[in-house]
Amino acid sequence: MDIVFQRPESMTGEQMHYCPGCTHGIIHRLVGEAIDDLDIREQTIGIASVGCSVFAYDYFNCDMQQASHGRAPAVATGIKRVLPDKMVFAYQGDGDLASIGMAEIVHAAARSENITVIFVNNAIYGMTSGQMAPTTLIGQKTTTTPRGRTVSEAGYPIKMCELLATLDGVTYLERVSSHDAKHILQAKRAIKKAFEIQQGGKGFAMVEVLSTCSVNWGMTPIESMDWLADNMIPYYPLGVFKDVSVEEGV
Amino acid sequence: MARKLMRGNDALAEAAILAGCKAFFGYPITPQNEIPAYMADQLPLRGGVYLQAESEVSAINMVYGAAGAGARVMTSSSSPGISLKQEGISYIAAAELPCVIVNVMRCGPGLGGIHPSQGDYFQAVKGGGHGDYKLIVLAPGSVQEMADLTILAFDLADKWRNPVMILADGILGQMMEPVVFEEDLKINQVEKPWATTGAIGRKPNIINTLDIVPESLEQKNIALLTKYDEIRKQEVRWQEIHTEDADLILVAYGTSARVARSAMEEARKKGLKVGLFRPISLYPFPEGEISRLASSKTEFLTIEMSSGQMVEDVRLAVNGKCPVHFTNRLGGMVPTVEDILEKIEEIYEGSDH
Amino acid sequence: MSEIIVAGFGGQGVLLLGQLIAYGGMLEDKEVTWFPAYGPEQRGGTCNCSVVVSKEEIGSPVVSKPTSVIAMNTPSIERFENDIVPHGLLVYNSSLSEIKSDRSDLRIIAVPANEIADKLGSSRVANMVLLGAFIEATGIVESTSIEASLKIVISERNHHLIPLNMQALKEGRAYQ
Ligand SMILES: Cc1ncc(C[n+]2csc(CCOP(=O)(O)OP(=O)(O)O)c2C)c(N)n1
Numbered sequence: 001m002d003i004v005f006q007r008p009e010s011m012t013g014e015q016m017h018y019c020p021g022c023t024h025g026i027i028h029r030l031v032g033e034a035i036d037d038l039d040i041r042e043q044t045i046g047i048a049s050v051g052c053s054v055f056a057y058d059y060f061n062c063d064m065q066q067a068s069h070g071r072a073p074a075v076a077t078g079i080k081r082v083l084p085d086k087m088v089f090a091y092q093g094d095g096d097l098a099s100i101g102m103a104e105i106v107h108a109a110a111r112s113e114n115i116t117v118i119f120v121n122n123a124i125y126g127m128t129s130g131q132m133a134p135t136t137l138i139g140q141k142t143t144t145t146p147r148g149r150t151v152s153e154a155g156y157p158i159k160m161c162e163l164l165a166t167l168d169g170v171t172y173l174e175r176v177s178s179h180d181a182k183h184i185l186q187a188k189r190a191i192k193k194a195f196e197i198q199q200g201g202k203g204f205a206m207v208e209v210l211s212t213c214s215v216n217w218g219m220t221p222i223e224s225m226d227w228l229a230d231n232m233i234p235y236y237p238l239g240v241f242k243d244v245s246v247e248e249g250v
Numbered sequence: 251m252a253r254k255l256m257r258g259n260d261a262l263a264e265a266a267i268l269a270g271c272k273a274f275f276g277y278p279i280t281p282q283n284e285i286p287a288y289m290a291d292q293l294p295l296r297g298g299v300y301l302q303a304e305s306e307v308s309a310i311n312m313v314y315g316a317a318g319a320g321a322r323v324m325t326s327s328s329s330p331g332i333s334l335k336q337e338g339i340s341y342i343a344a345a346e347l348p349c350v351i352v353n354v355m356r357c358g359p360g361l362g363g364i365h366p367s368q369g370d371y372f373q374a375v376k377g378g379g380h381g382d383y384k385l386i387v388l389a390p391g392s393v394q395e396m397a398d399l400t401i402l403a404f405d406l407a408d409k410w411r412n413p414v415m416i417l418a419d420g421i422l423g424q425m426m427e428p429v430v431f432e433e434d435l436k437i438n439q440v441e442k443p444w445a446t447t448g449a450i451g452r453k454p455n456i457i458n459t460l461d462i463v464p465e466s467l468e469q470k471n472i473a474l475l476t477k478y479d480e481i482r483k484q485e486v487r488w489q490e491i492h493t494e495d496a497d498l499i500l501v502a503y504g505t506s507a508r509v510a511r512s513a514m515e516e517a518r519k520k521g522l523k524v525g526l527f528r529p530i531s532l533y534p535f536p537e538g539e540i541s542r543l544a545s546s547k548t549e550f551l552t553i554e555m556s557s558g559q560m561v562e563d564v565r566l567a568v569n570g571k572c573p574v575h576f577t578n579r580l581g582g583m584v585p586t587v588e589d590i591l592e593k594i595e596e597i598y599e600g601s602d603h
Numbered sequence: 604m605s606e607i608i609v610a611g612f613g614g615q616g617v618l619l620l621g622q623l624i625a626y627g628g629m630l631e632d633k634e635v636t637w638f639p640a641y642g643p644e645q646r647g648g649t650c651n652c653s654v655v656v657s658k659e660e661i662g663s664p665v666v667s668k669p670t671s672v673i674a675m676n677t678p679s680i681e682r683f684e685n686d687i688v689p690h691g692l693l694v695y696n697s698s699l700s701e702i703k704s705d706r707s708d709l710r711i712i713a714v715p716a717n718e719i720a721d722k723l724g725s726s727r728v729a730n731m732v733l734l735g736a737f738i739e740a741t742g743i744v745e746s747t748s749i750e751a752s753l754k755i756v757i758s759e760r761n762h763h764l765i766p767l768n769m770q771a772l773k774e775g776r777a778y779q
Contacts, residue, residue, distance in 0.1 A: 424641050
């Protein structure tokens with residue numbers, strides 16, 4: 001009999017604490033599968049950031065560090081610089097990466113740090129129960145935009161892939177989604193590629209995964225998947241924003 | 251006046267608006283999230299500005315700017331975020347800018363947990379950031395005081411041109427109690443001729459903390475110390491219950507003081523002459539008052555949700571005149587009435603050494 | 604002084620139940636505190652709050668030795684039963700929990716709150732049924748004060764639900 005569904009070796013099997021309708025668990029699994037596929041579990045050091053995924057160190061079956069809020073790329077840099085032959089990934093939410101940690105991610109990218117970043121964009125702060133994130137859409141209601149996010153007060157949502165694509169240091173940027181099976185397969189390919197780029201010593205790679213937060217969006221799990229497809233994807237188009245991994249000399 | 255049942259965080263936010271707070275900058279962190287949510291909802295409707303900063307580092311520097319521009323301004327956070335703000339707080343103290351900083355303490359160190367703690371006492375009262383400076387630190391003990399001390403904080407900040415910190419904890423932030431707001435609260439508007447509001451018809455104002463001439467910086471340091479001495483003379487606040495006849499005085503602030511109060515009442519029922527001394531201003535610390543109570547006939551028991559921070563100041567104040575005992579809980583645990591009673595009984599039995 | 608712990612699953616209206624007692628007490632000019640156990644584990648998991656109602660100023664808002672526990676599920680009974688003061692009160696939801704108590708000293712009131720609520724047309728008012736049984740047993744607040752509190756706690760657009768809540772409260776009071 002073929003085994004069709006099995007826990008990746010790179011996952012601990014620890015019961016995850018995520019709320020119903022949240023796709024952090026799926027994205028963890030994709031990362032675990034990529035690590036398995038490339039057979040790098042023992043070479044990998046992961047960094048859990050501060051956000052709902054803070055307990056990622058319990059879920060990944062590899063070495064893990066837990067960074068303070070926003071500083072995961074700096075911690076990753078520190079690790080990678082002293083252990084250049086190891087595989088280092090940071091797993092960050094949108095508040096962590098695009099708000100408090102904007103400086104760290106931009107500079108890690110500009111330095112072309114040879115690390116892999118998994119950036120989970122759920123358009124809200126999950127952990128602290130539903131405040132505006134830098135990626136919250138215009139009009140979206142959160143506890144700190146009670147009448148909906150307005151441009152005049154809070155400016156525009158940040159498109160991280162587009163922004164980082166302007167940096168020469170960046171090797172690979174792709175935005176994917178986690179709302180249905182077809183997109184999850186594509187997300188898996190992208191995450192694996194981001195690790196392969198690091199393996200080939202080719203520099204900074206980031207995959208932005210659009211994700212859901214049913215509880216803080218105030219929706220059922222099914223409604224949230226639809227909301228992601230109908231509202232987030234039009235603003236955050238999917239696709240490859242930069243890929244110089246195949247160019248010669250890189 | 252009608253009593254309203256409010257959460258501590260909400261009462262604090264409402265009080266800030268009533269006190270004329272015109273700008274709020276923050277970054278989400280539990281257990282203070284109700285404060286930014288309240289501000290985001292109310293401030294724009296009541297003539298103020300709410301902005302969610304991209305980090306606490308950014309938030310405190312926005313406070314610097316707004317305070318320098320003469321506005322009544324506030325930021326709030328909880329322990330890890332307050333650590334991040336320390337550099338900015340040092341600059342604000344150096345530039346002598348009035349502002350209110352709220353710390354709804356949670357347990358640490360590091361990311362720690364989100365449950366209540368009093369582990370940031372040293373950071374709050376001894377400096378926290380670099381250089382020689384002091385904050386005025388107020389410690390509310392009820393939801394009513396979350397409101398009242400916030401209003402006071404804005405006045406003290408303007409009066410002394412000094413940052414004022416409200417040092418609360420997760421319980422005071424999350425609990426609900428009846429609260430009364432004074433109707434038609436009079437806002438003490440202070441002239442701020444030093445503020446950078448545009449040099450129309452006057453010489454430019456400069457808000458700065460750099461001074462590379464030691465002789466001149468020393469004079470500024472001395473001026474700050476003189477100001478702090480004056481604050482220590484004028485702004486000491488505390489509460490005493492049953493200290494007149496007490497042979498054991500509990501010393502506690504904030505949530506610990508609430509539990510201590512219950513323990514004191516239980517002890518009194520058992521015929522033990524226990525009193526309570528509750529510092530309300532942690533800086534300036536009521537050292538003179540504690541010293542006055544210390545004699546060969548009393549002992550002290552300090553209760554904290556920390557590994558033992560304020561107890562050092564109690565010991566300095568007591569200065570060896572009598573024993574100072576200590577009991578605590580850590581990691582987000584709150585001492586129970588029974589914990590404290592047990593300690594009290596140990597002291598009376600003479601078995602706490 | 605009454606020191607109460609209300610506990611159950613997230614979503615059962617545990618925090619609201621506690622708040623209604625606090626509001627009710629306040630409206631009767633008593634001193635009150637309400638404190639929720641907070642944190643991410645509360646989502647979907649277990650949930651509880653401490654309520655103190657007193658004629659005098661209240662010390663600790665965190666209840667460690669409750670005079671009464673209102674438990675909406677079995678884990679809550681297991682967790683808090685042994686903390687109740689001698690001869691204290693346990694009101695529990697017998698629709699969702701069974702009890703094998705070793706505490707013969709306790710006054711125990713089993714209320715099939717979900718069944719009663721379902722008969723009224725909404726299992727969501729099970730908390731009000733338990734509250735009814737609790738105020739009947741303790742006399743801690745008047746049901747008129749609960750009604751006044753509901754008007755404050757429930758947002759305006761849901762005020763049409765107040766009669767249903769009051770009906771549930773009444774059924775709870777009648778159930779002994
Ligand atoms: C210095 C500091 N500030 C604030 C916090 C509180 N905090 C914890 S998680 C978080 C936001 C996380 O949001 P995001 O990165 O979008 O991840 P999500 O929870 O949505 O997965 C914040 C503000 C903290 N831990 N440290």
